[in-house]
Amino acid sequence: MSGQVKYLLSEDEIPTHWVNIVPDLPGEPLPPLHPGTKEPLGPEDLAPIFPMALIEQEVSTEPDIEIPEEVREVLKLWRPTPLYRAWRLERHLDTPAHIYYKYEGVSPAGSHKPNTAVAQGYYNREAGIRKLSTETGAGQWGSALAFACQIFGLECEVFMVGVSYDQKPYRRAIIETSGGTVHRSPSDLTEAGRAQAGHPTGSLGIAISEAVEIAAGAEDTNYALGSVLGHVCLHQTVIGEECIRQMEMAGEYPDIVIGCVGGGSNYAGIAYPFIREKFRDSRPTRFIAAEPAACPTLTRGEYSYDFGDTVGLTPLMPMYTLGHDFVPPPFHAGGLRYHGDSPTLCALVKEGVIEARAFPQTATFEAAIRFAQCEGIIPAPEPAHAIRAVFDEAEKAKQEGVERTILFNLCGHGHFDMGAYEAYHAGKLEDLEFSEADMEQALERLPEAPALA
Amino acid sequence: MSGQVKYLLSEDEIPTHWVNIVPDLPGEPLPPLHPGTKEPLGPEDLAPIFPMALIEQEVSTEPDIEIPEEVREVLKLWRPTPLYRAWRLERHLDTPAHIYYKYEGVSPAGSHKPNTAVAQGYYNREAGIRKLSTETGAGQWGSALAFACQIFGLECEVFMVGVSYDQKPYRRAIIETSGGTVHRSPSDLTEAGRAQAGHPTGSLGIAISEAVEIAAGAEDTNYALGSVLGHVCLHQTVIGEECIRQMEMAGEYPDIVIGCVGGGSNYAGIAYPFIREKFRDSRPTRFIAAEPAACPTLTRGEYSYDFGDTVGLTPLMPMYTLGHDFVPPPFHAGGLRYHGDSPTLCALVKEGVIEARAFPQTATFEAAIRFAQCEGIIPAPEPAHAIRAVFDEAEKAKQEGVERTILFNLCGHGHFDMGAYEAYHAGKLEDLEFSEADMEQALERLPEAPALA
Numbered sequence: 001m002s003g004q005v006k007y008l009l010s011e012d013e014i015p016t017h018w019v020n021i022v023p024d025l026p027g028e029p030l031p032p033l034h035p036g037t038k039e040p041l042g043p044e045d046l047a048p049i050f051p052m053a054l055i056e057q058e059v060s061t062e063p064d065i066e067i068p069e070e071v072r073e074v075l076k077l078w079r080p081t082p083l084y085r086a087w088r089l090e091r092h093l094d095t096p097a098h099i100y101y102k103y104e105g106v107s108p109a110g111s112h113k114p115n116t117a118v119a120q121g122y123y124n125r126e127a128g129i130r131k132l133s134t135e136t137g138a139g140q141w142g143s144a145l146a147f148a149c150q151i152f153g154l155e156c157e158v159f160m161v162g163v164s165y166d167q168k169p170y171r172r173a174i175i176e177t178s179g180g181t182v183h184r185s186p187s188d189l190t191e192a193g194r195a196q197a198g199h200p201t202g203s204l205g206i207a208i209s210e211a212v213e214i215a216a217g218a219e220d221t222n223y224a225l226g227s228v229l230g231h232v233c234l235h236q237t238v239i240g241e242e243c244i245r246q247m248e249m250a251g252e253y254p255d256i257v258i259g260c261v262g263g264g265s266n267y268a269g270i271a272y273p274f275i276r277e278k279f280r281d282s283r284p285t286r287f288i289a290a291e292p293a294a295c296p297t298l299t300r301g302e303y304s305y306d307f308g309d310t311v312g313l314t315p316l317m318p319m320y321t322l323g324h325d326f327v328p329p330p331f332h333a334g335g336l337r338y339h340g341d342s343p344t345l346c347a348l349v350k351e352g353v354i355e356a357r358a359f360p361q362t363a364t365f366e367a368a369i370r371f372a373q374c375e376g377i378i379p380a381p382e383p384a385h386a387i388r389a390v391f392d393e394a395e396k397a398k399q400e401g402v403e404r405t406i407l408f409n410l411c412g413h414g415h416f417d418m419g420a421y422e423a424y425h426a427g428k429l430e431d432l433e434f435s436e437a438d439m440e441q442a443l444e445r446l447p448e449a450p451a452l453a
Numbered sequence: 454m455s456g457q458v459k460y461l462l463s464e465d466e467i468p469t470h471w472v473n474i475v476p477d478l479p480g481e482p483l484p485p486l487h488p489g490t491k492e493p494l495g496p497e498d499l500a501p502i503f504p505m506a507l508i509e510q511e512v513s514t515e516p517d518i519e520i521p522e523e524v525r526e527v528l529k530l531w532r533p534t535p536l537y538r539a540w541r542l543e544r545h546l547d548t549p550a551h552i553y554y555k556y557e558g559v560s561p562a563g564s565h566k567p568n569t570a571v572a573q574g575y576y577n578r579e580a581g582i583r584k585l586s587t588e589t590g591a592g593q594w595g596s597a598l599a600f601a602c603q604i605f606g607l608e609c610e611v612f613m614v615g616v617s618y619d620q621k622p623y624r625r626a627i628i629e630t631s632g633g634t635v636h637r638s639p640s641d642l643t644e645a646g647r648a649q650a651g652h653p654t655g656s657l658g659i660a661i662s663e664a665v666e667i668a669a670g671a672e673d674t675n676y677a678l679g680s681v682l683g684h685v686c687l688h689q690t691v692i693g694e695e696c697i698r699q700m701e702m703a704g705e706y707p708d709i710v711i712g713c714v715g716g717g718s719n720y721a722g723i724a725y726p727f728i729r730e731k732f733r734d735s736r737p738t739r740f741i742a743a744e745p746a747a748c749p750t751l752t753r754g755e756y757s758y759d760f761g762d763t764v765g766l767t768p769l770m771p772m773y774t775l776g777h778d779f780v781p782p783p784f785h786a787g788g789l790r791y792h793g794d795s796p797t798l799c800a801l802v803k804e805g806v807i808e809a810r811a812f813p814q815t816a817t818f819e820a821a822i823r824f825a826q827c828e829g830i831i832p833a834p835e836p837a838h839a840i841r842a843v844f845d846e847a848e849k850a851k852q853e854g855v856e857r858t859i860l861f862n863l864c865g866h867g868h869f870d871m872g873a874y875e876a877y878h879a880g881k882l883e884d885l886e887f888s889e890a891d892m893e894q895a896l897e898r899l900p901e902a903p904a905l906a
Contacts, residue, residue, distance in 0.1 A: 005529040008461050076458040077541075077829045088530075088604075106559065108829030110868070150826050151541075170871035176878045177825050372630050373603050376530045376561030415563070415868040418623035425629045 002087040007246040009080035014072050017064040019237040021272040021344055022230070024063065024279045026351055030343065030452065032315040033305060038449055041315050049215045049223040051127035054120065057231040063276075065234065067119075074118045074151055078107045079238065083246035088374040090394070097397035098252060099390060101410045102243050102270060103377065109174075111380065111412030112266045113144030113226055116235035120224045121148035130220040131155035135185070135207030138164055138334035139171025140412070141226035146180030156180035157221075159187065159210040162202030164334075171416055185210050192311075203327065204337075205310020212313065227263025228308060228317075228342050236269025243407060244273055254285060254407035256393055260385040261289040261298060261356070262335045264342030266411035272344075275353060287354040288393070289345070290385035292336050292364075294432040295328040297321065298349050298356035300439060305449035306340055316449050319346040322434075323442035329432035331361045332420035333381035339442075359388045360431040365424045367391050368414070380412040381420050455540040460699040462533035467525050470517040472690040474725040474797055475683070477516065477732045479804055483796065483905065485768040486758060491902055494768050502668045502676040504580035507573065510684040516729075518687065520572075527571045527604055531560045532691065536699035541827040548847035549856045551705060554863045555696050555723060558830065562627075564865030565719045566597030566679055569688035573677045574601035583673040584608035588638070588660030591617055591787035592624025593865070594679035599633030609633035610674075612640065612663040615655030617787075624869055638663050645764075656780065657790075658763020665766065680716025681761060681770075681795050689722025696860060697726055707738060707860035709846055713838040714742040714751060714809070715788045717795030719864035725797075728806060740807040741846070742798070743838035745789050745817075747885040748781040750774065751802050751809035753892060758902035759793055769902050772799040775887075776895035782885035784814045785873035786834035792895075812841045813884040818877045820844050821867070833865040834873050 022029055031040035043055045050058075057065060067075075086099040093099075104112040124132055132154055136142030142158040149156035158180055165172060165184040172182045185207040186193035192209035199206065215223035225232060240257075247253055257274050259267030271287050278285045291298055301320035308314035310325050321340040322328075328337040340346075348354045361381075368384035370391075371377075379387060386408045397404040414421065423429045475482055484493035496508045503511075510518060539552040546552075557565040577585055585607055589595030595611040602609035611633055618625060618637040625635050638660040639646035645662035652659065668676035678685060693710075700706055710727050712720030724740050731738045744751055754773035761767035763778050774793040775781075781790040793799075801807045814834075821837035823844075824830075832840060839861045850857040867874065876882045 004464060006464060008463070010461070011457060011459060114829075147829055151829075169875050173871045173875040173878060174831065177822050177831060177874055179826060369630050373632060376567075376600055376604075378627065378630060418626045421630055422622050422626040425626060 003085070005085055005087065007083040007249045009242060009245060011076045013245065014075055014079050015067065015238045015241040017066050018234045019241060019273045019276060020060055020063055020065055020234055021276060023061045024276050025344065025347060030318040032317050033449060035307065035313060035315055038316065049212060051123045051129065051222060053123040053126065054231045057234055058229060068122060071119050071122050075238070080242045081106050083243060084375070085250065086375055089371060092370065092374045093391065093394045095394040095398045096401065096403045097394040098403065098405045099394060100247065100250065100254070100405070100407045102239055102407070104239065104266070104409065104411045105377065105413035108147045109140060109144035110415060111140055111144070112236055112239060112269060113141050114147060115238055115269065116226065116232045116265065117144040117148035118151065119235045121152040121154060124222050125152040125154055129154065129222045131157060132222055132224045133157045133159070133211040133214040134224045134226070135159045135204060135211045137161050137204050137337070139168055139175065139416070140335060142180065142182070143171060143174040143178065144226065145224055146175045146178035150179045157214060158182045159185040159207040161185055161204055161207050162199065190214060203310060208309045209311050209313060227265040228340070230344060232265045233268035233272065233342050233344060236265045237272050239269035239409060240271060240273030243270060247407065252405045255404045256286045256288060256406045258288045258290065258386050258389050258393070258406065258408040260336060260382045260411065261291050261341060261345065262338050262382060264345040266409055268342060268345055270409040271354070275348065288389050289349065289354050289356045290389040291356060291358050292331055292333055292385060293358040293360045294331050294434050295322065295337055296358040296434050297339065297341050298346070299358040300434065302443055302446065303346065303350055303452050304446050305452065306446055308340065312447065316447065317343050318452055319343050320349065321442070321446070323445040325445055326438070326442055331432050332417060333385065335382040336385065357389055359385050362424070362429050362431050364388045365421070365429060369424070377410065378414040378421070379410055380414045381417050383409065383411045456538065457703070458538055458540065460536040460702045462695060462698060464529045466698065467528055467532050468520065468691045468694040470519050471687045472694060472726045472729060473513055473516055473518055473687055474729060476514045477729050478797065478800060483771040485770050486902060488760065488766060488768055491769065502665060504576045504582060504675060506576040506579065507684045510687055511682060521575055524572050524575050528691070533695045534559050536696060537828070538703065539828055542824060545823065545827045546844065546847045548851045549854065550847040550850035551856065551858045552843060552847060553700065553703065553707070553858070553860045555692055555860070556830065557692065557719070557862065557864045558866035561600045562593060562597035563868060564593055564597070564833065565689055565692060565722060566594050567600060568691055568722065569679065569685045569718065570597040570601035571604065572688040574605040574607060577675050578605040578607055582607065582675045584610060585675055585677045586610045586612070586664040586667040587677045587679070588612045588657060588664045590614050590657050590790070592621055592628065592869070593788060595633065595635070596624060596627040596631065597679065598677055599628045599631035603632045610667060611635045612638040612660040614638055614657055614660050615652065643667060656763060661762045662764050662766060680718040681793070683797060685718045686721035686725065686795050686797060689718045690725050692722035692862060693724060693726030696723060700860065705858045708857045709739045709741060709859045711741045711743060711839050711842050711846070711859065711861040713789060713835045713864065714744050714794060714798065715791050715835060717798040719862055721795060721798055723862040724807070728801065741842050742802065742807050742809045743842040744809060744811050745784055745786055745838060746811040746813045747784050747887050748775065748790055749811040749887050750792065750794050751799070752811040753887065755896055755899065756799065756803055756905050757899050758905065759899055761793065765900065769900065770796050771905055772796050773802065774895070774899070776898040778898055779891070779895055784885050785870060786838065788835040789838065810842055812838050815877070815882050815884055817841045818874070818882060822877070830863065831867040831874070832863060833867040834870050836862065836864045
């Protein structure tokens with residue numbers, strides 16, 4: 001042992017602007033399309049469920065967007081988050097690679113999600129909104145939004161996927177501790193829910209429909225989404241901006257930036273500020289997105305316009321997709337069980353700027369446990385995918401005898417995922433498959449829309 | 454809003470010495486007594502289960518004891534921990550009090566416990582020990598020790614109280630993730646366990662007996678305890694030492710230092726460095742120890758020699774006690790369910806240096822939830838008692854119109870205690886009683902030993 005472990009910034013070093021990657025992307029951005037007309041979407045199409053400030057961010061081509069002072073004040077409760085040098089892990093892996101990780105698990109919800117929940121809460125309150133509705137699967141996003149609503153004096157109504165509601169009472173208790181209301185979805189509060197009455201498990205698709213219906217039906221209520229959209233990725237870029245300064249403190253620059261991808265926001269958060277530097281300064285930085293082999297959107301999906309939700313009510317977005325009604329098998333990284341990905345992130349994969357890799361579940365838990373034993377932090381199942389990719393790159397550096405600098409986003413802790421670790425220790429964790437048949441079905445189910453290059 | 458929220462120290466500001474309060478205590482320290490002879494205990498009596506370095510710390514009268522460099526290296530994984538100014542809570546309480554809290558929940562186990570687990574792991578490895586055995590109730594201490602053992606290459610064998618083993622599989626999964634072995638207690642691995650075969654729930658008393666038996670029976674195995682003893686309190690003083698520097702950064706000095714007390718180590722950790730300053734510099738600082746009304750050791754217990762364990766195998770210690778075989782009712786702050794308290798802490802209560810207060814369970818959860826809504830951290834049920842005391846003192850400051858500075862120890866998060874919050878939200882949390890009859894029984898069960906002044 002060795003040297004400095006943690007690189008900390010002071011509160012006045014919380015970024016003042018978010019990084020908007022859109023103006024630096026090659027080519028013109030592909031617009032989202034109206035689900036009915038298939039014409040490019042206008043701001044007015046989104047106004048019933050989002051405040052205008054967020055719609056403007058969604059279409060902005062400004063490279064830097066100022067963070068409101070009141071948002072920065074709330075971020076001070078946990079930001080800047082620490083950057084760690086993983087000395088013990090490096091020694092364990094016997095690698096010449098230098099491994100750094102950004103730790104977002106210190107936030108109120110235990111993940112990166114509050115970075116955007118707080119911004120969304122702020123803009124909605126400024127717009128005179130009284131209540132936000134949303135869906136949640138495992139509960140991570142629901143607890144982040146409930147916290148933000150509490151801070152800004154908004155009501156928060158969360159539609160929680162039925163099976164999670166039944167199996168994860170603790171996540172529900174967290175949302176309630178933040179003053180949020182949780183409904184088991186399908187509920188009898190919405191038409192969408194009543195139409196599915198008796199559905200045994202519910203699904204994210206149904207829960208989204210319920211939350212959007214509530215928001216669309218009331219003047220003073222809006223909807224909030226936890227990933228995929230442009231403004232959500234934007235709000236997450238504080239992660240990468242802080243990393244740039246912290247890597248400077250460490251006297252290094254990453255050769256590789258790694259993160260897991262579900263909807264794409266945590267990886268966008270750490271990667272986009274570095275991708276902008278790659279574009280502007282012609283840096284050779286590599287970017288690796290890690291996803292589950294059982295939901296291999298980026299590695300095996302089709303690049304196509306598709307709906308964001310299962311039912312097909314949202315705009316069509318240009319992205320890698322497994323088909324909007326694909327229901328991923330029940331692996332434990334609930335935050336990665338999504339059929340598509342953020343359009344900007346997909347565009348960067350398409351351009352070859354971001355490399356995508358898929359990993360089976362048991363290999364990710366094996367890596368997560370070795371990480372925890374070295375570093376003392378139990379990772380959530382989602383960033384365990386990033387850790388698996390880090391292990392592989394560290395091994396490559398060893399084989400090649402190169403001192404390579406790897407940075408990854410440890411986007412959340414696993415304190416509410418110990419059931420998955422329990423299953424691993426009991427030898428009950430399985431690698432779930434994504435088959436050729438799944439892939440063929442996915443292609444058949446794509447909606448009619450203009451083809452993508 | 455307001456000003457700086459977090460006061461952070463750099464890694465080279467991790468304390469170099471622990472604060473030993475013993476030489477500053479008024480009068481001669483009362484010795485522990487041999488459970489058989491009732492004579493003062495010698496180092497040789499403890500040698501079968503503790504390494505000599507820890508036994509020396511247990512009896513040391515040096516005011517400052519150096520922290521080994523290798524221990525400080527491990528502490529760097531999470532220390533120094535942050536000190537927060539609770540601006541939002543102050544505003545919510547509408548109090549002129551300035552409220553600061555030290556947050557120990559950032560550690561690997563999510564509490565202060567690893568501060569001593571790491572030190573104990575280090576000294577045992579230095580002594581050539583190969584394995585540590587211990588007991589755990591809710592699992593907090595077991596996971597801290599398993600982490601420390603993993604770091605120092607020791608085996609870790611944890612006897613977990615049967616009912617917790619059955620009800621808290623997640624804590625078990627954490628211990629296993631750190632490479633520890635967990636046995637349901639009573640087990641068939643020890644005589645103590647076999648004698649209790651069929652016991653439906655197990656108890657901390659039985660689990661201690663099993664862990665001690667394993668340690669006493671093998672040359673290469675020692676026993677580790679997570680609270681009460683002098684060396685454990687000593688290792689926790691890094692908390693208060695960091696606070697002294699962080700309060701300096703904030704330009705304030707606490708008028709009141711508050712913490713919860715079970716065995717006493719987290720409160721000793723934050724309070725002893727300030728108590729030493731009180732003694733040496735004649736400061737007017739007040740100290741408040743918060744305990745559960747259903748296990749009111751300091752507020753209603755007898756100051757007497759008593760055993761540390763239920764069975765009566767440990768040395769007799771001078772302390773406030775409810776009787777060594779008192780089984781506290783099943784309230785949720787598992788870490789506060791202990792019949793006695795650290796002897797040094799009890800001596801300071803006896804001297805009037807520390808004031809003790811007892812709080813019913815529902816009032817502590819009510820305070821914890823309001824704290825979480827303001828500050829974004831869900832407290833463990835144990836420090837919820839400290840928060841309740843803080844609320845009362847903040848209200849007093851308001852009534853008196855005095856700008857008072859309050860510091861408390863938020864010794865752990867509640868991520869593994871959400872069942873208790875769930876019960877609170879469902880209106881199912883009860884205030885459990887400690888009756889006059891309980892007290893009378895306690896006095897009857899005290900062992901014969903020299904009376905205390």
